[in-house]
Amino acid sequence: MTLTEGHLTIDPPAGVPVWNVDPYAPDIQTDPIPFFADLRAKGPFAYLPKYSMLICGGYEVTKEVFSDHERFVSSRGVGLQDFSMGEPWRPPSIVLEVDPPDHNRTRRAIMRALSPKVVADLKPLFKADADALVASLIGRDIDGVADLAEVFPCTVFPKAVGLKNPDRKMLLSYGLMVFNALGPDNAQRQAAMANAPVVGPWIAEQCLRENLTEGGIGAAIYASADDGVLTEDEAGMLVRSLLSAGVDTTVTAVGSALWSFAKAPEQFAVLRDDPQGRALAAFEETIRYTSPVNAFCRTTNVDTEVAGVSIAAGTKILCVLGAANLDDAHWLEADRFDISRRTIGHLGLGAGVHTCVGQNIARAEGQAVLQALGEQVSAIKQTGPAVWRANNAIRALDSLPLRLEA
Ligand code: OVV
Numbered sequence: 001m002t003l004t005e006g007h008l009t010i011d012p013p014a015g016v017p018v019w020n021v022d023p024y025a026p027d028i029q030t031d032p033i034p035f036f037a038d039l040r041a042k043g044p045f046a047y048l049p050k051y052s053m054l055i056c057g058g059y060e061v062t063k064e065v066f067s068d069h070e071r072f073v074s075s076r077g078v079g080l081q082d083f084s085m086g087e088p089w090r091p092p093s094i095v096l097e098v099d100p101p102d103h104n105r106t107r108r109a110i111m112r113a114l115s116p117k118v119v120a121d122l123k124p125l126f127k128a129d130a131d132a133l134v135a136s137l138i139g140r141d142i143d144g145v146a147d148l149a150e151v152f153p154c155t156v157f158p159k160a161v162g163l164k165n166p167d168r169k170m171l172l173s174y175g176l177m178v179f180n181a182l183g184p185d186n187a188q189r190q191a192a193m194a195n196a197p198v199v200g201p202w203i204a205e206q207c208l209r210e211n212l213t214e215g216g217i218g219a220a221i222y223a224s225a226d227d228g229v230l231t232e233d234e235a236g237m238l239v240r241s242l243l244s245a246g247v248d249t250t251v252t253a254v255g256s257a258l259w260s261f262a263k264a265p266e267q268f269a270v271l272r273d274d275p276q277g278r279a280l281a282a283f284e285e286t287i288r289y290t291s292p293v294n295a296f297c298r299t300t301n302v303d304t305e306v307a308g309v310s311i312a313a314g315t316k317i318l319c320v321l322g323a324a325n326l327d328d329a330h331w332l333e334a335d336r337f338d339i340s341r342r343t344i345g346h347l348g349l350g351a352g353v354h355t356c357v358g359q360n361i362a363r364a365e366g367q368a369v370l371q372a373l374g375e376q377v378s379a380i381k382q383t384g385p386a387v388w389r390a391n392n393a394i395r396a397l398d399s400l401p402l403r404l405e406a
Pocket residue numbers: 093094095096097178179240241242244245
């Protein structure tokens with residue numbers, strides 16, 4: 001038995017093309033659209049010799065793999081490393097990196113803390129912060145990433161969770177660690193992990209009950225410990241999950257919404273025509289069109305077959321959600337940003353039992369900021385080149401020079 005990047009070395013399954021490409025290469029991560037097309041053209045799966053793994057990006061096959069938690073498990077990690085073969089860099093998430101039935105209790109505790117009522121009560125607070133932030137940026141030369149996308153979720157989300165000591169830099173650094181850790185030991189991962197000695201302990205500290213305000217989402221997770229549903233340690237681990245999954249994802253989505261609208265002024269006109277009515281659909285289309293979470297792995301737990309391909313137990317499959325969400329075999333004019341389209345069924349929030357548990361609070365954040373933009377801004381003008389950031393799991397902008405016209 002040999003290992004590649006911490007998982008079982010496998011042979012290419014019969015009938016699967018061997019593809020000498022590195023999906024974790026910075027030039028692909030920062031310009032993934034041609035790679036997505038090449039991937040879908042390979043058929044249901046391709047075999048990547050560099051990583052000894054399968055990759056898929058067609059809509060149907062990606063959905064099948066992502067939806068079936070029995071054959072394609074998350075407990076062996078959703079990155080390259082197989083947790084059954086060695087120690088991960090941090091204790092595994094007790095909601096993401098776990099399978100049913102263990103998954104059900106922890107997921108329910110988060111769902112309770114993020115109930116529709118909780119999110120509904122947060123909406124006016126999000127809108128007030130979005131209104132003030134957008135108003136402060138109008139008419140100035142700004143960076144859509146540093147001045148808006150990173151600021152908004154890092155303002156409202158820590159408040160909603162109830163962090164007593166919010167720190168945007170620390171939260172963003174942790175996000176970089178968590179998502180880059182899903183890839184190989186490349187430069188992106190090493191750069192993010194260089195901050196681990198400072199950021200890791202800081203995050204652990206913020207997850208403690210004493211560092212969370214009363215009435216926040218974090219305190220609501222600890223209420224499940226008071227009810228005997230979770231241990232105190234498990235409650236802390238679930239707060240860690242909120243801080244892992246709830247920052248970079250929404251920051252990326254807001255940045256990519258600005259980019260999408262800057263490229264498609266006619267779509268911004270549609271939003272402006274009815275900001276309250278269309279902001280939510282615009283955010284959903286942003287998630288489909290740009291897939292902030294670009295790719296996660298699953299691991300086959302049994303010998304199985306998908307789309308006529310026999311796959312051995314222990315195989316890592318890189319599921320490229322970004323490619324599935326732009327598959328023109330499934331979507332009409334897949335490569336067009338269209339806030340009026342039916343986005344139902346997109347894979348940007350995953351599929352199956354692990355579908356994003358924070359999706360309603362994420363939507364509330366996106367809706368607030370897009371509604372504020374539609375209400376206050378006449379045009380989103382890009383004033384310089386968009387720069388994308390190489391990341392092993394997220395497709396994110398590094399900077400986006402903009403002017404928000406009054
Ligand atoms: C990167 C990520 C996504 C979703 C959940 C978690 C992490 C977690 O730590 O639970």
